[in-house]
Amino acid sequence: MSDIKEIGCEEALRHLFEYLDRELDGARHAEMEQHLHTCRACYSRAEFERHLKGKLGAVGKEPAPPEFELRIKNLLRRF
Amino acid sequence: MSVLADKDPKPSTMTDADRAFFEQEITGLLDRLYGTALRLSKNRADAEDLVAETVTKAWANFGSLHDRQCFRGWLFRILTNTFLSECRKTAPLSIEALAEAQGEDEEPAFSLFDRLHQPFLLWWGNPEQEFLNKVLQQDLQKAVDALPKVFRVPVILSDLQGLSYQEIAETLGVPVGTVRSRLNRGRSQLQKALWQHAQEAGLKHAPATDKESSPISQTGEHHERH
Numbered sequence: 001m002s003d004i005k006e007i008g009c010e011e012a013l014r015h016l017f018e019y020l021d022r023e024l025d026g027a028r029h030a031e032m033e034q035h036l037h038t039c040r041a042c043y044s045r046a047e048f049e050r051h052l053k054g055k056l057g058a059v060g061k062e063p064a065p066p067e068f069e070l071r072i073k074n075l076l077r078r079f
Numbered sequence: 080m081s082v083l084a085d086k087d088p089k090p091s092t093m094t095d096a097d098r099a100f101f102e103q104e105i106t107g108l109l110d111r112l113y114g115t116a117l118r119l120s121k122n123r124a125d126a127e128d129l130v131a132e133t134v135t136k137a138w139a140n141f142g143s144l145h146d147r148q149c150f151r152g153w154l155f156r157i158l159t160n161t162f163l164s165e166c167r168k169t170a171p172l173s174i175e176a177l178a179e180a181q182g183e184d185e186e187p188a189f190s191l192f193d194r195l196h197q198p199f200l201l202w203w204g205n206p207e208q209e210f211l212n213k214v215l216q217q218d219l220q221k222a223v224d225a226l227p228k229v230f231r232v233p234v235i236l237s238d239l240q241g242l243s244y245q246e247i248a249e250t251l252g253v254p255v256g257t258v259r260s261r262l263n264r265g266r267s268q269l270q271k272a273l274w275q276h277a278q279e280a281g282l283k284h285a286p287a288t289d290k291e292s293s294p295i296s297q298t299g300e301h302h303e304r305h
Contacts, residue, residue, distance in 0.1 A: 017262065017263065017266065018259070021237060021243075021244070021262075022243075023243065023244050044192075044207070045190075045192050048191075048192045048195075048207045048211070049192070051211045052191070052211065053238055055211065055214065055216075055219060056219055056223070056234075056238040056239055057238065057239060057241065058216060059114070059118065059216060059219045059220055059223060059239055060111060060114045060115050060118065060235065060238075060239025060240055061110045061111050061114040062110060062113050062114035062117055063110055063113075064109050064110055064113040064130075065123075068113070068127050068130075069109065071127070071131060072105065072109060072130070072131065072134060075131060075134055075135065076101075076102050076105060076106075076134070079093075079098060079101070079102075079138050
């Protein structure tokens with residue numbers, strides 16, 4: 001653990017969304033994880049953003065109306 | 080777009096296994112395709128045409144997809160590009176793109192979490208958790224729909240569809256740094272809209288004892304939980 005650089009809250013918050021989006025490289029990701037394990041304020045913020053992101057994910061899914069489902073089925077049948 | 084007759088797909092040399100794979104993937108992803116199309120186009124008829132056109136284009140180009148593990152990202156890229164090319168036909172010079180070029184990067188990011196943490200809300204045990212429990216899917220939909228297209232598209236691709244920054248960059252034909260910047264600004268605007276909506280709906284004055292009342296849906300309308 002000693003080779004993981006310690007980061008402050010400001011830096012952690014700057015990279016928070018990239019961390020949640022799994023866009024950080026291994027070293028930076030580890031720095032974030034370590035900071036979030038030791039800082040309650042940043043951990044709470046990260047959990048909030050994670051849950052909000054999860055709720056947004058559900059917005060991208062909408063049951064297709066039956067008649068539209070049929071339209072797509074008919075389309076697929078012609079391929 | 081209007082409700083168009085679906086075009087005949089190109090004749091294909093695909094095998095039965097290819098067809099089965101394609102059909103299974105499309106069927107499995109249909110709700111996601113439709114949900115994304117709906118948030119992009121913001122109306123049902125256009126969303127349906129957009130998905131139908133995407134499926135047709137995807138089948139016509141299926142032979143060029145070498146790695147089927149990438150099917151999902153590839154399909155959503157076709158969906159987004161189809162939407163964007165349709166937009167370019169109707170509005171070749173986007174006002175939003177011009178507004179973006181003016182740049183507002185110096186504007187500090189808006190944090191909904193920080194707003195919810197303000198002392199006047201501390202009568203809630205855990206205001207941010209309370210917010211997450213009570214925010215409705217339609218509140219989120221409205222906030223996404225209200226974003227300017229230049230920010231809405233990357234937010235949809237990242238937060239709603241889980242595409243990587245690289246995939247979004249390739250889809251939009253912009254550098255990864257631009258994707259990061261548009262996502263930051265889009266999320267900031269989205270959180271600001273959610274906060275404003277929460278305030279308008281009475282979050283500040285919601286009775287602390289009424290656990291069933293939604294502080295962000297007390298607008299007099301009937302809301303359904305999804």
